Amino acid sequence: MSETRVEAAIGDSEFDRDTAVVPRGPADPGVYDTELSPGWTIISAVNGGYLLALVGRALAHALPHPDPFTVSAHYLTASRPGPAVIRTETVRTGRTLSTGQASLFQLDDDGHEVERMRVLAAYGDLGALPDDVRTSAKPPQLPPYDQCLGPEDAPGDTPLPGSSAITERLALKLDPATLGWVLGAPSGRGEMRAWLGLADGRDPDPLSLLLAVDALPPTAFELGLKGWVPTVELTAHVRCRPAPGPLRVSVTTRNLAGGFLEEDAEVWDSADRLVAQSRQLARAKLD
Template sequence: MATAASAASTAPTPAAAAARIGDSEFDRDTAVTRREPGVYDTELSAGWTIISAVNGGYLLAVIGRALADALPHADPFTVSAHYLTASAPGPAVIRTDVVRAGRSLSTGQASLFQFDEEGREVERIRVLASYGDLDALPDDVRTTAEPPAIPPLDQCFGAQDAPDHRPVPGSSAIADRLFLKLDPATLGWALGEPSGKGEMRAWFGLADGRDADPLSLLLAVDALPPTAFEMGLTGWVPTVELTVHVRHRPAPGPLRVSITTRNLAGGFLEEDAEVWDSEDRLVAQSRQLARARLS
């Protein structure tokens, strides 16, 4: 099994200096402007679209940034989102409400709105989240969890290695903003030979070299190709509900993401994700319910 530490020597070195947290494309594209207490304006970027919609993890990071400003604590601990309607690139409004402000945890809710063709406000996403201070957590860790077994970076494959044909139509703009190297054992779908297993594993980072932080972990859990592809399905797999638990502030270096699906039934599937950092720590977990197209 390759570790993130061993992978660091094989990670590509960017031609220019790596972007920093707070000064990167991800930070600019998730920026929010406080209009008044509890109300934020934002511009959803087309750079984070996949097929025909804005990526759900990116949207969660945008809302997460607004909640970090609205709440007295800055770090997301648990974030649960219901995706009501598909978001589109362009202006959006986020409305937040502080539910409870405690000493170690604060809880808030938020909704993201856009306008339809008739100028009517449409709620896209509704979120309930608890925030705290990750640096204040105790160091005691008792776990049976283990990092996913992923080959070294130079034995994994990214979008630039893909065959000319696309397994699904539409936008893949988000791929240009990610450093994503997929485990070849979960790449059968790209060659027209899906394994039938609901598994997806990859090395993950941002293309401009920005290190991960708690906010970008909200993106990481939803940035890999859907496990449905390895189950022989194609097309958009829209998220219905997504819950993310942030467990630790990630160390610098590439992340490892593992996603599994055990049950596809009635046109819906679950995806369980784990995110591990370069120090072999489990830094985030998630579960989502998504709709799968069966034909």
């Protein structure tokens, strides 16, 4: 008799546990303790999308509205696994939108508190939005899921130095047309496309979309660059609650100049809806 896989539910998955925040209570309002999990590291740092979701969860606790509409983060110093503190502040509360800001802090090796990232965000209720959609955007063209390739299909000598722990937590299947970098023959087009989910089967929700916009390998790899591509600034827009099932993510870079590049991401759900968008500025290592 074959074993039936039990998929994790929203609220009871590894992602939820690893983005949990604990309020300090009335004596220290708006302050949350958390732990940055080593399971979401890539190369030499904690993934920026995971951090965005973690701070996004703290803001969801702090603000009267439940869902992120727009979240803009500046990454000031590289985060590392271990204890962290998130300090939030409510900037404005309205009928349909509330605005808040948050900063994530860790202690350095000398015991001094260091600000890792600073976020400004607007929250609302995605369920209260009208159904009217007028768009020229189209879902990315991807081969079927079983014809795309995941980390388990990579050759023995991976081009990624350091940690790739985050890949074990994602159900990631990349379009072979964007995988030239794995074979040492990058296309030069600055594109990355993939099917994306969480490895434990948890369905997407608005908070996990903040992870999704920064979960794919950097487009810099297809431009022929190697190594860590740290995010300087990332702004994500969540457009609606995603339907159950795998997401499709498309990321493009049109301009690399002066050692910096932009990445524009679109996230589509199983109902062919554009559920999240983002733009980030990242630093590229030039040889």
